[in-house]
Amino acid sequence: DAGITQSPRYKITETGRQVTLMCHQTWSHSYMFWYRQDLGHGLRLIYYSAAADITDKGEVPDGYVVSRSKTENFPLTLESATRSQTSVYFCASSGIGHLNTEAFFGQGTRLTVV
Amino acid sequence: AQSVTQLDSQVPVFEEAPVELRCNYSSSVSVYLFWYVQYPNQGLQLLLKYLSGSTLVKGINGFEAEFNKSQTSFHLRKPSVHISDTAEYFCAVSDRNRGSTLGRLYFGRGTQLTVWP
Numbered sequence: 001d002a003g004i005t006q007s008p009r010y011k012i013t014e015t016g017r018q019v020t021l022m023c024h025q026t027w028s029h030s031y032m033f034w035y036r037q038d039l040g041h042g043l044r045l046i047y048y049s050a051a052a053d054i055t056d057k058g059e060v061p062d063g064y065v066v067s068r069s070k071t072e073n074f075p076l077t078l079e080s081a082t083r084s085q086t087s088v089y090f091c092a093s094s095g096i097g098h099l100n101t102e103a104f105f106g107q108g109t110r111l112t113v114v
Numbered sequence: 115a116q117s118v119t120q121l122d123s124q125v126p127v128f129e130e131a132p133v134e135l136r137c138n139y140s141s142s143v144s145v146y147l148f149w150y151v152q153y154p155n156q157g158l159q160l161l162l163k164y165l166s167g168s169t170l171v172k173g174i175n176g177f178e179a180e181f182n183k184s185q186t187s188f189h190l191r192k193p194s195v196h197i198s199d200t201a202e203y204f205c206a207v208s209d210r211n212r213g214s215t216l217g218r219l220y221f222g223r224g225t226q227l228t229v230w231p
Binding site: 033035040041042043044045048058090092102103105106107108 | 120123148150155156157158159160163204218219220221222223224
């Protein structure tokens with residue numbers, strides 16, 4: 001199916017475990033983003049990527065790692081999960097150029113760290 | 115970096131009443147402006163966007179927004195709301211980047227619109 005998909009939709013993990021959230025888009029968009037959504041904070045940017053093998057930190061990158069070996073995939077890894085990383089995570093993508101002026105969002109992954 | 119302020123965290127209204135959700139942003143440089151809507155347990159869906167041209171922008175579901183450069187505002191309005199409009203609404207701003215049309219998005223904290231029968 002065309003679009004942007006995140007997996008899993010729901011995840012419960014224990015403190016200290018490593019967990020990876022997956023994001024896949026089928027549009028060959030250059031830009032991809034990871035946001036976390038917390039009550040009272042709106043959406044905050046964790047990391048973004050302008051192209052394969054190019055990534056950069058956002059507002060709240062600590063405790064997270066990203067990679068982008070292929071244009072269509074942008075996984076987000078929590079190296080050692082903490083309770084403060086309990087959140088809803090959204091992946092987004094956007095193209096470049098004059099006709100690409102919208103970011104498309106996945107359905108989100110609800111992560112609970114216990 | 116941009117800063118986006120949504121002045122109301124919650125807006126309760128009755129069905130068929132008009133509504134305005136307020137948004138102000140910090141920078142006076144050229145920007146793109148967006149309103150997104152999020153229904154429960156779903157991702158964000160674009161309502162409307164301002165890129166250039168007319169300051170009044172019309173979006174989906176009867177929503178519109180007006181860009182006011184001097185006041186750095188981009189308020190969202192609907193003349194008559196429905197119960198189905200109950201959702202969270204996010205204002206977002208993006209700087210115009212050289213070489214691409216959309217940079218990173220800066221979001222406000224969101225406004226929960228609740229429409230009562």
